[in-house]
Amino acid sequence: MNTENNKKLRLHQKNFMEKLISETEQSVAGMLFKMTSDRMLVEDVMIATWTTACQKIDVLTHHENPHGWIMKTAKIHMLQELEKRKHVREHEMLILDKLGMYMRNEAQRELELMETLKAYLTEEECTAVVLKILHDVPYSELAAYFHISEGAVRQRVSRAIKKLRKEAPDLWYE
Numbered sequence: 001m002n003t004e005n006n007k008k009l010r011l012h013q014k015n016f017m018e019k020l021i022s023e024t025e026q027s028v029a030g031m032l033f034k035m036t037s038d039r040m041l042v043e044d045v046m047i048a049t050w051t052t053a054c055q056k057i058d059v060l061t062h063h064e065n066p067h068g069w070i071m072k073t074a075k076i077h078m079l080q081e082l083e084k085r086k087h088v089r090e091h092e093m094l095i096l097d098k099l100g101m102y103m104r105n106e107a108q109r110e111l112e113l114m115e116t117l118k119a120y121l122t123e124e125e126c127t128a129v130v131l132k133i134l135h136d137v138p139y140s141e142l143a144a145y146f147h148i149s150e151g152a153v154r155q156r157v158s159r160a161i162k163k164l165r166k167e168a169p170d171l172w173y174e
Contacts, residue, residue, distance in 0.1 A: 013057045020060075021050060024067050028074045035078050045081060049074040110134065120167050125160035132157050 028049065032042040052073050053060055063069050110130065117126040124146065131137040131145070142157075143150040164171060
């Protein structure tokens with residue numbers, strides 16, 4: 001007899017949820033779209049809302065205003081998701097700021113290195129060494145950049161490094 005009552009209760013709850021979803025789905029979606037135009041987010045929030053409703057079905061079936069409960073639950077889920085995304089965006093912005101600062105510092109160091117190297121090397125030798133050593137540009141690309149053969153680029157880089165080892169040993173390390 002108890003299992004029969006459970007079956008009836010489950011059927012009643014299933015019918016209740018189906019009816020509630022069909023009656024509130026459009027208004028919930030409309031409210032959520034006023035909060036964001038992100039269709040995927042709206043769908044995620046609606047799924048979370050229906051999941052919560054199913055988990056709280058015992059409370060919901062006895063609630064005096066189940067439509068209002070659904071609307072409020074959807075709004076809470078949306079606000080939580082928007083808050084989560086806001087923090088993610090703030091975190092992303094902090095990372096981008098740090099990367100930007102890093103890139104500016106690296107560019108400044110590279111300019112300083114180029115100025116130092118120019119005291120010992122020609123401009124083409126400086127460029128070749130920086131591109132090869134700092135940026136690991138392949139010799140084939142360096143050859144195309146300088147419009148010379150790959151062998152000539154290898155020789156240019158090798159001579160420049162030898163020159164630095166001889167004239168600026170404190171500057172060059174390996």
